[in-house]
Amino acid sequence: MKGNAxxxxxxxxxxxxxxxxxxxxxxxxxxxxxxxxxxxGAGKTTTISMITTILxxxxxxxxxxxxxxxxxxxxxxxxxxxxxxxxxLDDELTGWENLDFHARLYGVKENxxxxxxxxxxLVGLEDSAKRQVKxxxxxxxRRLEIARGFIHKPKILFxxxxxxxxxxxxxxxIWDYVTRLNxxxxxxxxxxxxxxxxxxxxxxxxxxxxxxKIIKTGTSDELKRSLxxxxxxxxxxxxxELIRAVKGKPxxxxxxxxxxxxxxxxxxxxxxxxxxxKIADSKGITITYATIKRPSLEDVFIRLTGRxxxxxxxxxxxxxxxxxxxxxx
Amino acid sequence: xxNTLEAAYAIxxxxxxxxxxxxxxxxxxxxxxLIWLSIIGVGLGSAFALKVGTGIxxxxxxxxxxxxMTLLFSSIFAGVNxxxxxxxxxxKEILVAPVSRxxxxxxxxxxxxxxSVLTALLxxxxxxxxxxxxxxxxxxxxxxxxxxxxxxxxxxxxxMGLIIAALINNIESFQVLINFLVMPMFLLSGALFPISGAxxxxxxxxxxxxxxxxxxxxxRGSLIHFSTYPVLLDAxxxxxxxxxxxxxxxxxxxxxxxxx
Ligand SMILES: Nc1ncnc2c1ncn2[C@@H]1O[C@H](COP(=O)(O)OP(=O)(O)OP(=O)(O)O)[C@@H](O)[C@H]1O
Ligand SMILES: [Mg+2]
Numbered sequence: 275m276k277g278n279a280x281x282x283x284x285x286x287x288x289x290x291x292x293x294x295x296x297x298x299x300x301x302x303x304x305x306x307x308x309x310x311x312x313x314x315g316a317g318k319t320t321t322i323s324m325i326t327t328i329l330x331x332x333x334x335x336x337x338x339x340x341x342x343x344x345x346x347x348x349x350x351x352x353x354x355x356x357x358x359x360x361x362x363l364d365d366e367l368t369g370w371e372n373l374d375f376h377a378r379l380y381g382v383k384e385n386x387x388x389x390x391x392x393x394x395x396l397v398g399l400e401d402s403a404k405r406q407v408k409x410x411x412x413x414x415x416r417r418l419e420i421a422r423g424f425i426h427k428p429k430i431l432f433x434x435x436x437x438x439x440x441x442x443x444x445x446x447x448i449w450d451y452v453t454r455l456n457x458x459x460x461x462x463x464x465x466x467x468x469x470x471x472x473x474x475x476x477x478x479x480x481x482x483x484x485x486x487k488i489i490k491t492g493t494s495d496e497l498k499r500s501l502x503x504x505x506x507x508x509x510x511x512x513x514x515e516l517i518r519a520v521k522g523k524p525x526x527x528x529x530x531x532x533x534x535x536x537x538x539x540x541x542x543x544x545x546x547x548x549x550x551x552k553i554a555d556s557k558g559i560t561i562t563y564a565t566i567k568r569p570s571l572e573d574v575f576i577r578l579t580g581r582x583x584x585x586x587x588x589x590x591x592x593x594x595x596x597x598x599x600x601x602x603x
Numbered sequence: 604x605x606n607t608l609e610a611a612y613a614i615x616x617x618x619x620x621x622x623x624x625x626x627x628x629x630x631x632x633x634x635x636x637l638i639w640l641s642i643i644g645v646g647l648g649s650a651f652a653l654k655v656g657t658g659i660x661x662x663x664x665x666x667x668x669x670x671x672m673t674l675l676f677s678s679i680f681a682g683v684n685x686x687x688x689x690x691x692x693x694x695k696e697i698l699v700a701p702v703s704r705x706x707x708x709x710x711x712x713x714x715x716x717x718x719s720v721l722t723a724l725l726x727x728x729x730x731x732x733x734x735x736x737x738x739x740x741x742x743x744x745x746x747x748x749x750x751x752x753x754x755x756x757x758x759x760x761x762x763m764g765l766i767i768a769a770l771i772n773n774i775e776s777f778q779v780l781i782n783f784l785v786m787p788m789f790l791l792s793g794a795l796f797p798i799s800g801a802x803x804x805x806x807x808x809x810x811x812x813x814x815x816x817x818x819x820x821x822x823r824g825s826l827i828h829f830s831t832y833p834v835l836l837d838a839x840x841x842x843x844x845x846x847x848x849x850x851x852x853x854x855x856x857x858x859x860x861x862x863x
Contacts, residue, residue: 326699329860351701362692366621378613379700381606406624422696 276304278337279430279462280325285334287320287486294320296486297334302430302464307456309477310466311575313583317486318466319359322434325464326356339429352380355428357419359435359466365408369399369418372407373425380426393421397451413444420451424461431455433465437472449476468583470571480571484579494571501569501577503527504543508550509535509562519553535562543568607709610702614710615717618681622718632722636673637729659829663737666730667749667826668794671756671819673723675789678757681715682764683777689768704856711765712849716757723753740827748825748834755841756818762848763814769855792816798831814844 280302287295295317302308310318323329325336327347336343343350363372373390376382382389394400397417407415416436423431433452437445453476455461467473473480474494481491490497510516513531520538521529525546528539540546543566554561575583622628688694697707727749730736767780791798791806792815798807810816821837824830830837 328695328699348701348703351699354699356699358692358695360692362696364617364621364693365691366624367617371617371620375613375617376696376700378616379610379697379702381609 278302279304279306279339280308280464281335281337282321282325283335285321285324285336286332287317287324287329288332293486295324295331298483298486298488300481300488300491302462303479304462305456305460306478307452307463307465307476309473309480310464310483311468311470311473311480311571311583312466312483313468313579313581316468316483318483319434320486321483322356322432322464322466326354326432327351352426353429354432355423355426355430356432357416357423357434357436359438361415361419363407363415363418363422366406368404368406369394369410370403372418373403373422376422376425382426389425393424396424396454397421398447413440413447416440416444416448417451420448424455424459428461430462430464433463435466435468437467437469445472452476470575470583474571482575482578489578490574497571497574498569499541501573502539503541504539504546504569505567506538506540506543506546506550507532507535507563507565507567508538509564510554510559512559515557516550516554516559519557519559520550523549523553525549607703607706610700610706611710611713614697614707615714618711618714619717632673632677632718633725635676636669636722636726659827662735663827664797664823664829665795666727666736667822668792668819669730670723670726670749670753671792671794671815671822672789673726674719674753674756675760675785675792675815677719677722678715678760679764679767679785681719682711682761682766683768684715685711685765685768686772686774686777689772698859704859705853708762708765708849708852708856712758712761712852715761715764716754719757719761720750720753723757724750736826745825745828748838749822751838752818752822752825752841755838755845756815758845759814759818759841759848762845762852765852766848766855769852769859788813788815792819793831794819814841814848817841817844 278301280300282301283299285295285298286293298317298321310321312318320329324331325338325343327343327350331344338350338353341350341353364375367375370390373393374386377386377390391400394403397420399414399417399421402410402414407418410418420433420436423433436452437448440448449472452463452465456463465472465476477494479491479493480497482489482497490500492500508516513536516536517529517531520526520536525540525542526538526549527541530537538546538550547564547566550564551561572583685694688697727736731738731741767777771777771780787809791802791810791813793810794815798810798816802810817832817837817840820830820832821834821841824832824834824837
């Protein structure tokens with residue numbers, strides 16, 4: 275039985291009147307990839323900043339591997355690696371020099387050269403290491419930051435919107451590095467995102483956060499199942515007869531008419547279809563088609579918050595902010 | 604402790620690397636004071652054919668002041684540059700590291716001071732080479748003492764820059780600070796003209812709380828044997844100022860938070 279890597283309890287952060295983080299509690303288990311999923315301004319970065327000692331909480335406690343973050347800052351810092359949402363590289367220095375700086379700050383001396391070479395290889399930047407970072411593309415900078423976060427062998431790595439504003443190919447690469455760090459190095463990872471596919475794909479467990487509060491936590495499957503299950507659509511002429519015949523049968527939760535057939539909500543769609551066809555056969559009802567729709571995380575999100583995660587314009591604002599930061603360098 | 608020094612060394616090294624990579628900064632930090640020296644010194648100096656005190660030529664009087672000015676401006680700007688580190692996110696990378704905030708301040712002070720003092724030494728060599736500072740006035744001990752004052756000036760003002768950067772977070776308010784803090788400090792320091800007797804009482808009093816005043820006075824005493832106070836007293840006061848400002852920067856950096 276594995277312990278907890280992070281324990282957050284009744285955490286608050288206020289900026290003037292803004293309750294950026296409004297009393298959240300959660301645990302991250304050792305060795306898992308834990309995702310913070312929420313729209314812009316939900317409080318994801320503020321939470322990560324507090325866990326990583328960058329911001330002081332208004333109140334609440336945070337423990338990282340049993341170390342109290344507010345009271346034993348340096349001890350906590352040693353356990354933590356972080357990739358910030360906004361760029362945090364020295365553009366004037368080369369990629370190598372950025373990593374070397376990091377190694378020195380964290381007192382990495384033994385095999386320093388080897389370690390730096392390894393992390394560079396991991397993110398595929400070994401050939402660009404001697405170039406100034408200002409000549410890197412956005413994706414290369416992001417990869418360098420991920421490599422850097424891992425140099426001092428932290429026990430837990432924080433990734434704040436690791437793929438924001440990157441093209442699909444680079445995003446997939448970054449997912450790959452993240453999975454490898456988790457599987458091969460056994461690193462605990464906490465990441466924030468407002469990409470549903472990212473959370474779905476990468477995370478063992480997801481916390482949905484909105485307006486500074488955690489609304490629900492669970493595995494992707496658990497969250498989806500909480501909506502009541504799969505929706506099975508069956509094409510049929512004799513709608514009423516079919517409804518009468520399948521009502522109350524195993525797995526079936528809800529049955530209603532649809533335009534060209536019947537819509538059935540069931541805990542497991544794939545098990546329900548054979549049952550339905552069998553019943554239909556025995557009653558002489560002809561079924562023209564059957565489809566299963568699993569609820570997506572998006573459906574979960576809409577149900578829980580009453581809106582779409584990517585409100586009009588929200589996505590582009592953050593991407594734009596990141597670009598703006600770069601442009602000013 | 605070793606960790607503190609190593610982290611400070613990492614930060615020092617970064618400052619030096621950045622400086623060496625930026626040619627414009629290298630030219631600018633040496634060129635600006637030389638322009639000042641020629642315009643003000645030659646222009647005004649010859650116009651008034653001033654002699655200071657016991658008949659010291661104005662240009663000679665001004666030479667240590669120009670060295671001090673170089674240090675003042677390059678150091679305070681270097682300290683304030685932390686604002687850019689914050690703006691560009693690099694400060695977060697430093698703040699999240701398990702290093703004492705003292706090593707961050709010391710590393711910054713050491714790195715920027717190294718650059719400032721080297722530039723100031725360059726100015727000093729030029730000033731000696733063109734005969735403004737007569738070689739006959741100089742002694743080894745005097746030059747070493749002047750070097751000490753240079754280190755104290757730059758440490759004080761890098762720390763002051765760090766304090767400013769920790770307190771304000773936009774470049775606009777920095778312009779205001781330059782006008783209301785740095786320029787008066789410069790003008791009241793006696794770098795350009797002798798203060799004693801030249802100013803109304805209240806300005807004279809202000810000049811005596813000007814950290815630059817004592818260091819420039821001490822540097823002038825060490826180099827051309829002309830000073831208001833004994834060099835040792837100047838050194839003591841300059842050292843105290845450096846310690847106070849570095850201490851204050853340390854306290855502020857302990858509280859600094861990583862967000863904009
Ligand atoms: N330094 C600050 N001063 C004032 N308000 C702040 C500050 N930092 C964050 N906030 C506010 O706190 C709230 C949460 O911000 P936070 O950056 O944590 O959101 P987020 O979930 O990371 O959003 P995003 O997806 O845009 O990164 C927002 O309303 C934001 O405006
Ligand atoms: Mg954020």
